[in-house]
Amino acid sequence: MKNYTFTKSQELFRRATKVIPGGIYGHYSPVVLVPPEKYPFYVSNAEGSRFRDADGNEFIDYMCAYGPMVTGYNNPVVDEAALKQLKKGNCTTGAPPVMVELAEYLVDLIFSMDWAFFAKNGGDVTNYAVMIARDATCRKKILAFKGGYHGVESWMQTPGRHGVIEEDLKHIIRLDWNDYPGLEKVVNHYENDIAGLIATPYHVPAFSDSVMPESGFWQKVEALCRKNGIVLIVDDIRHGFRLNMQGSSEYFGFKPDLVCFCKALANGYPISALMGTDALKTVVSRIFHTGSYWFSAVPMAAALANLKAMEQMQAPETMLAIGKELFSTMKRIASDYGYHLAVTGAPSMPYVRLTNDPSLMLHQDWCAECTRRGIYFTPHHNWFVSAAHTREDILQTLDVVDEAFKVIKKKYADRFRHEAPVESEKENCPY
Ligand SMILES: Cc1ncc(COP(=O)(O)O)c(C=O)c1O
Numbered sequence: 001m002k003n004y005t006f007t008k009s010q011e012l013f014r015r016a017t018k019v020i021p022g023g024i025y026g027h028y029s030p031v032v033l034v035p036p037e038k039y040p041f042y043v044s045n046a047e048g049s050r051f052r053d054a055d056g057n058e059f060i061d062y063m064c065a066y067g068p069m070v071t072g073y074n075n076p077v078v079d080e081a082a083l084k085q086l087k088k089g090n091c092t093t094g095a096p097p098v099m100v101e102l103a104e105y106l107v108d109l110i111f112s113m114d115w116a117f118f119a120k121n122g123g124d125v126t127n128y129a130v131m132i133a134r135d136a137t138c139r140k141k142i143l144a145f146k147g148g149y150h151g152v153e154s155w156m157q158t159p160g161r162h163g164v165i166e167e168d169l170k171h172i173i174r175l176d177w178n179d180y181p182g183l184e185k186v187v188n189h190y191e192n193d194i195a196g197l198i199a200t201p202y203h204v205p206a207f208s209d210s211v212m213p214e215s216g217f218w219q220k221v222e223a224l225c226r227k228n229g230i231v232l233i234v235d236d237i238r239h240g241f242r243l244n245m246q247g248s249s250e251y252f253g254f255k256p257d258l259v260c261f262c263k264a265l266a267n268g269y270p271i272s273a274l275m276g277t278d279a280l281k282t283v284v285s286r287i288f289h290t291g292s293y294w295f296s297a298v299p300m301a302a303a304l305a306n307l308k309a310m311e312q313m314q315a316p317e318t319m320l321a322i323g324k325e326l327f328s329t330m331k332r333i334a335s336d337y338g339y340h341l342a343v344t345g346a347p348s349m350p351y352v353r354l355t356n357d358p359s360l361m362l363h364q365d366w367c368a369e370c371t372r373r374g375i376y377f378t379p380h381h382n383w384f385v386s387a388a389h390t391r392e393d394i395l396q397t398l399d400v401v402d403e404a405f406k407v408i409k410k411k412y413a414d415r416f417r418h419e420a421p422v423e424s425e426k427e428n429c430p431y
Helices: 007-019 076-088 097-109 122-137 180-193 217-228 248-252 278-286 297-312 315-336 361-371 391-412 423-428
Strands: 043-047 050-053 058-061 115-119 141-145 172-175 194-199 231-235 258-261 272-276 341-344 351-354
Touching: 058 391, 076 297, 097 115, 097 272, 097 297, 115 122, 115 278, 122 141, 122 194, 122 231, 122 258, 122 272, 122 278, 141 180, 172 180, 180 194, 180 217, 194 217, 217 231, 272 278, 297 315, 315 341, 315 351, 315 391, 341 423, 351 361, 361 391
Parallel strands: 141 172, 141 194, 194 231, 231 258
Antiparallel strands: 043 050, 050 058, 115 272, 258 272, 341 351
8 A cells, every 4th residue: 555745735834834824723733633744734626535635645534624524525516506606696795595595494404493594614603602692691601511612712712722811711611521410500509690501412522532411411401401591502513414414402302592503514615504493583683793704605505505415315324324334343453453442422423542552642653554545534633424435435444444553563563552441432332
C-alpha cells in the first residue's frame, strides 16, 4: 500500500502562516492532527465519500467535513437544486419563496416542532435559542453540561479561554452529564432564576468518549423543566439526521421546546435552523435577530433537496448500518492484534479510541498510519459516516485498518498491553 506525502499541503500552510493567523484556524487547525506531518491540510476536490488533497492523494473520508457531508460530496440532486436556485437568485432584497417551502417541509418532518427560523452556522441558532429562553422567562441562568460544545460565542466557552471574561460565563451553570440528582439540586437551589437548559441528545465532549443518556434521563429532565418553567433546548447541530429524520429528541423519546439543526441539513451548503413550539412563537418574533446572508436562497433550496434525498434513501438507517458493520469489524481486527478499540456514541458518528496507551500516542500513530494510506481518521474528534460510503469503501477501509495495526504492532511490539476500562462503552454500545 502506498504511503502518502504532503509536500504541497505543507508548502501552502507555510504561505498561509504569513497571511492568515495560525495558518488554519479552529477545528481545521493542524494542532488537532497529531502527528501533523502525516496529515493533509488542504483539500482540492471531493466526490461521494472521498476527497483529494492538494498533493493529489485520495482519501475515504470519515470526517465528512466535520459533519455537513451526509449524502455525498457533489451530490447531483442537491447540487442541481442549488444551481437551479442560483440561476433564479440567491442573496436578494427580499425573502425567497423557497424559505417558506423549507419551513413547511421541516415542520411536517419534525413532529414536535411548529415553526422554523433560518441562519447560517450552528452557533447562530444555539445563541438565539438562549436569547429566546431568557426573553420568554425573564430569567438569566442557563444550564449546560460540562464538556458540551455549543459554538464559539463567549458564553459557550470554557473558563480561562483567550478572549473570554468572567462575566461572559456568570449565568452559565455547567453540570455533570447523566447526573439527574445534581441537576435537580441546582434547579431547586436557583428556584425561579433558570431560563433554559441546553444539551446535545447524547454527550460528545471533546477529546473524550461519547456517553449516551442513561435510561429515563431525558424523560426526567423534560419533566423537571416543565415543572419549573425552564426552556428545554436540544442542540442537534451535530447529531441531527444521523440518528433519525425526525430529530434526535424523538429518537430518545422526549419533547424539547427548541431544537437547533445545522450540519447535515444541506449537505455542506451553509444553513442552520432553529425550530420551536407554538408557545414560543410570539417571543421569537419580538427578538430582533438576523444576518447578511441568512436569507440566501441557494442553501435553502439545497437543504430542501437534501432532506428529501435523505428521506428517500433512509440516510440515518443507512449510516447506522454502515457504521455498525464497519466499527464492529474494526474492533475485532484490533483485538486480533491484542488491542482494544473503544467505540462510543452512535455508529453513524462514533468516537473511536485505542485504550491500551493512556498517553494516546499509540492511538494517534494508528490513526495517522491509516490516514497516510488513504483512510482519513483524526485522533481526537468523533468520526462521521455518510450515506455515500459504499461497500467498496468499507472493504478498503478494513484492509488499511489491518495494515496499520500490523505497522504499529511491529513498531511497539508488546509495549502497550494495558487495556483501560471504558465505562461508557458498555451502556452505549450498539455494536
Ligand atoms: C453540538 C454542536 N453545537 C454547536 C456547534 C456550533 O456550530 P457552528 O460551528 O456551525 O457554529 C457545533 C459545531 O461543531 C456542534 O458540534
